[in-house]
Amino acid sequence: MLGKRTGNFKVPNELKYVLIAVVAVALIWLGIRLVFGVSNPFYVVASDSMVPKLNIGDLLLIQHSNNPSSSSAFNSLKIGNIIVFQSPFPLPDTGDREIIVHRVAGIYKTISDGQRIIRTKGDANPESIPGIDYPIAEKNYIGRVVLILPGVGLITKTISPPVNYVLIVIILVILFFLLRKRRQEQRKEGQKLE
Secondary structure, X not given: OOOOOOOOOOOOHHHXXXXXXXXXXXXXXXXXXXXXXXXXXXXXXXXXXXXXXXXXXXXXXXXXXXXXXXXXXXXXXXXXXXXXXXXXXXXXXXXXXXXXXXXXXXXXXXXXXXXXXXXXXXXXXXXXOEOOOEOEOHHHEEEEEEEEEOOOHHHHOOOOOOHHHHHHHHHHXXXXXXXXXXXXXXXXXXXXXX
């Protein structure tokens, strides 16, 4: 026989805080994606082609504004901007397009339709590489680098985004509450001894 419930189920405060943190991280992640106009605004430098400006493991924050009231983000690029883009041609061995971070070295217009074409170059490379650095069309463009966090990408590279950011925040929140609970227990024990 089932007995009558004598009290309401109460969610522990620690669990409430963890859930709030998870929801907050999700909202922040969605907000960042919306503000920066890309599905993933974070990229980690994987090669030394941009040394000394960018090193392997630097975390980049990119922006690609798709605001219809302004000119296209691609059309507003200038020589010297550092951009993230897909290689114009698939790699022969995998058939995939490589994600590349290089500096805009030249801007041209095609004769046939007047479309803008970009030529890039890695700062550490002696020349632009055909098929890799050019021709970069708007369809290849992912975003312009707006922030560089040196070395931070080494931490985040272990787990792919956005899972890594959520896990890091969850771990920090859990550690915070475990430490807080431990301090409270120590205070209670100290009060009992008095």
